[in-house]
Amino acid sequence: MIDRQVLVIGPDTSIRTALMQLDRGGLQVVFVEDAAGRLVGAVSDGDIRRGLLSGSALEDSVGGIMNREPATVSLTASQEHVDALKSRRGIRVVAVVDGEGRMIDVVGEQGRIATPLETPVVLMAGGRGQRLYPITKDIPKPLVPLGDVPMIDIILGRLHDQGFRRVHVSVNHLGHLIEEHLGEGTALDLEITYLHEPAPLGTAGALAQLRDAIEVPFVVMNSDLLTQVDLRRMLTFHEGTGAAATIGAREYGFEIPFGVIRREGDDVIALAEKPYHSELVSAGIYVLEPVALETLAADEYCDMPTLLGRLMDDGRRVGAFEIHEEWIDVGRPEDLERARQAWERRRR
Incomplete structure (x- = not known):
């Protein structure tokens, strides 16, 4: 399951802190949640490089450089759907969200979706x-x-x-x-x-x-x-x-x-x-x-x-x-x- 201390930041978090989180998390991406806990973005090392090249500073917030359409799947998504989304978007990590847009888990490069379900x-x-x-x-x-x-x-x-x-x-x-x-x-x-x-x-x-x-x-x-x-x-x-x-x-x-x-x-x-x-x-x-x-x-x-x-x-x-x-x-x-x-x- 997701380690929020490592993989989740807020939109006001600095780019410098996001870089540190990227290094700690090891997934080459961190996810951005709003105050209500809803997923609103993702930040990769590529997003940071593009932001810095466009004039952003390390102390600026990630809200200005984050990807506002992160790749997500539902709790019941199949492995086939996850693999197809990764291939289509050219990404390694997908966020698993509930019906209210809150992130429950992530599926990494070698991971298989097995987010615990409430389904009996x-x-x-x-x-x-x-x-x-x-x-x-x-x-x-x-x-x-x-x-x-x-x-x-x-x-x-x-x-x-x-x-x-x-x-x-x-x-x-x-x-x-x-x-x-x-x-x-x-x-x-x-x-x-x-x-x-x-x-x-x-x-x-x-x-x-x-x-x-x-x-x-x-x-x-x-x-x-x-x-x-x-x-x-x-x-x-x-x-x-x-x-x-x-x-x-x-x-x-x-x-x-x-x-x-x-x-x-x-x-x-x-x-x-x-x-x-x-x-x-x-x-x-x-x-x-x-x-x-x-x-x-x-x-x-x-x-x-x-x-x-x-x-x-x-x-x-x-x-x-x-x-x-x-x-x-x-x-x-x-x-x-x-x-x-x-x-x-x-x-x-």
Whole structure:
């Protein structure tokens, strides 16, 4: 997080002091905030050189030489957006600001945006994992290891890397083992709480417990997904659509292993040898507005398609965000093996 004593100055600060701050900060830029704490400018060594060449003195204030349009991104900006902004502006450092223009963090030359977000994440971990039986007879699927690391630890680690800190975990089948393993999340630098399902409530039913606890958009994802998706980018996309919900969608394709016949009546009008067919399918990752929780009743069984259908029936918009990054749904033994191989490749 930002060290304000080093990286932040006021508009009345002298150019001489700004030079000293530049040297101390090591980012080749300092940021200028007004009395209300809003970001109003940035000063680089280039700005100072140009100011001195134009006649400014070292004791003059930086207000006269600062860049009044510093490069900024929102709290939910994706790494892709940060990299594109750096490239477009030819800069090394970007400021992260909140909705009121106050600087929360900076992303340096080699840094990746991971500013802690207030956005909650709900991990659905209450399923029985029946397709992985007998592996899941005595261990809940989220604790099945990839190599020597439980799957849920990998998922939570990636959430932390992207700046998420507040996580709710829904539990039912062998849930006490998940709670014993994760605790309150202290070891992972997370705040973890639990949604206890008295009986299996489907892929959305446990969310009813959050009805009075969440007032901002939140992420819901299955706890058996190994994916590199940039959830910050998905959040930014969602915020720009005005939708009540956004579904993470992924292309699923398959080849029909036979020649397909197209006909009109008894006449064949076309033949296709082993055609390839594709559809967009739900990737088990969603961004929901709090209003979605109003459609749920306590302890009601509800799958996510039902919840989303209710929103659409109410005239609310549901969007789709295409996921192109690595994505493995660990549902079957062959998927588990593929996930283990992918995890091992990334660790090398």
